[in-house]
Amino acid sequence: MANRREFLKCTLAAGLAVGAPTLWADGKRQVFFAGFSHETNTFHPVRTGSFGFGQVARIPPAVWEDPGLTVIAADHARPNGGGTIEEEPCREAMNRILDSLRAAMPVDAVFLRLHGAMYAEGLGPAETVLVGEVRSIVGPKVPIACTFDLHGNMPARIGRFGDILVGLKTAPHTDGAQTADQAGRILLDALGGKVHPVSYALPIPMILQGEKAMTTSEPFRSLVEEARRIEREGVPGHQAKILAATLFVGCAWTDSPDTGMSVIVTADGSREAARAAAVHLARKVWDARREFKYGCETAELEDGVSKALAAKESTVFLTDSGDNVTASAPGDLPLVLRHLVERKVKNAVVAGINDTPAVNRCFEAGVGKSLSLSIGCTVEKRYGPPLVAEAQVVRLIEDPRMVVVRIGDVEAILADGPSAFTSPQQFPPCGIDPLTRKIVVVKEGYLYDALTKIAPRYIMLLTPGAGDMRIESLTYTRRRKPLFPLDPVVTFDPDAAPIL
Template identity: 40%
Template sequence: GGSVEPDAYQQIKGEFLNRLRAARPVDGLFLHLHGAMNVHGMDDAEGDWIAAAREVVGPDCLISASFDLHGNISSCIIDQLDMLTTYRTAPHVDTLETQERALRMLIRALDTGTRPEMVFIPVPVALPGEKTSTEWEPGLSLYAGLPEVDVVPGVWDASMFVGYAWADEPRAHATIVITGTDRAVIEQEAVKLAQKFWDQRHEFRFGSRAGSIDECITWALEAPESSVFISDSGDNPTAGGCNDLPLFLGRLVARNVPDAVVASIADAAAVDACYAAGVGAEVALSLGGKLDTVHAQPLLVRGFVQFLDMLPDAKQRQALLKIGGVQVILTERRTPFHYIRDFQRLGIEPLEHKIVVVKIGYLEPDLKAAAPLALMALSPGAVDQDIARLPFQRIQRPIYPLDPEMTWEPTI
């Protein structure tokens, strides 16, 4: 999602704290967090949340937390927690296992009367998640090696955060965190992991062929594969994009591409118009460019309403609009399309179409398994994969890749 309004944050935090107060006394507290929440006017929302929880439960309560590896970890977070762990897969297929590790540490500490400590090393690297997947190198080997550190005597858990590069905050960087009981050992292991991550910073890459929107369209049309999935990565709603940029759609229409599907554009007004017109009607619409007004303007189109989601279990209204050879899915709200069934719900069999555009980063497992060929469009948007194009104001400098010639050595 995008930034959280302060009033909404305070309301939700207040509800949580009230429930926590009602549960006292508390010996142990487990928190399942992401790590990259942004609240307007606040640099470290998770640090604030954890500090507030600590104030309620008191200094003797043990607090354990699980995080997303795309979280941004601060000294405040470390100061308030007793132990933490993070996902070791991207795409994230180990969420439950990560929560279990955090809970096992908490139970271990409570059962043994042991209070572990943590060492953390901020690593000055800010890379997009699409370059740091654990399905290819170097992320694959870096994360595959963490269980070996877990079993070093004196170590309870080794965590590696690649961070969330699109947050313009001082804590936006990679981080190594080691939890354990032997200070000398966890410091040593943290330094080794930090150095290993730093040494491989130049090796991180996209997992599929990447280029501009037009380059990807050309490659797809020339490809021998019957269907090509293209990630519209700059407008990925699961990374914080607005999901309403019509840039890719505009290029497909302008180039008269004969067979393509676009999933999706969030535009409640356009969905309203499609439902009012009905299936088969021709409509003139101003599509997208209403949430993200920085990177694009609304796109004026004429098309035919092909499908309306009227199924009983519909969680929102969705419409399918056909513009020439291009079909575009319109949604009321920002909506990721991660599964083949998301398309089939709207009467679309994606593998029957030459080009399938998905507002996503790396393909999620279901789509990756199905796609004959995958490409990544380095499209503009709130989560632009080209980090150097982002207008950073508050991120800590120097940092790679913004300062490619910088030198660095890990320190506790």
């Protein structure tokens, strides 16, 4: 909107109908902006009892620079822990956001940064519950836009609560800013009356490790390409433009009735078109269900270390996938470190073992000192004892609080909390150039994009822990049944998806 007079004219012409842009003194539309996100690992041994509150978005979409908008930024609430979230703190965090919204009312639009795999006792998929409550506050006509990680477990009802639902398209994730921007642009167009977004969510009875659905390998790469094509070309038999189409892989380490893959489509003005596009994409995913394989090299611990030592590449990254901090595992298992030490491996570093007491003891001892140190298993106690070893303190890092110790010829970076080394920039403060080490161990599943770019090679170790890749051996108590490939007979007819 160019100026207040034009805005006023427009608003009056619209008869100040319910849901018409709110008239504010400066003529700007008010967009309420909040975040609420988590990838809850229900196999984590400790429940999560509190939330942290921070700034709402790391990468604000470029569209917020539109002079016609006023952004009312509330908190971004994130649980302080990886395990199942307790109901009361989750409800309190939700209420904090909802109270901010009530105080900001009336608003013209809502934009929520979500993940999609949050799971709380008594609430279930808390992010979806939040969107439902936001809808009940703002009413049926105020557009609600949400962005998600593609590892969200999405219930069908999210398609009724939100208008603009857009997830990441890449794994490893490289399109956070584009996703926020895509959702923001659709929201801007909706506010300008150019589009009328409606969404449809279609769960698929299929569970998959994220490492088997990477956009760097097939069949996921082609499936995501098909979603992009649908966004460009629409869906046969429907005139409506498809504004966004996301293939959700889900998070296999969240045991919930919604766990699994799904498709969510946002179309312009036609829920039937959104449904048709979702049915089309869900069928493609289902038809490819037996083709999903790990998108990276994998090995058992001992074999993976042997391969790394024998590799012609100067450096091999090994990911400790069972203790994957980026999948909300505790990150405190010393299994790989123990193996490297016992095997007397040279020139290796294990980056990021969560052990606050060990960090504190090293700070008390000081650089250069040696001490008998118990490492790991302070949170996760189901996979063997801690590693007890004579360790020399090599370096102390204040922020974030970490220490580098040497055990034999192996270095370990111990951290004050779960610590995922996902970028090369995290190593220099530790005095380590990873490319000068033969083996670099990080607590991830697939290696993150920034490290993949520098890694001559990487191998995902199939290690035990709360992020165990062997999901067929996990004890699920809440998942839906039947679910491919965990149950022997699973049928799915996308055409039978309800017409809403």
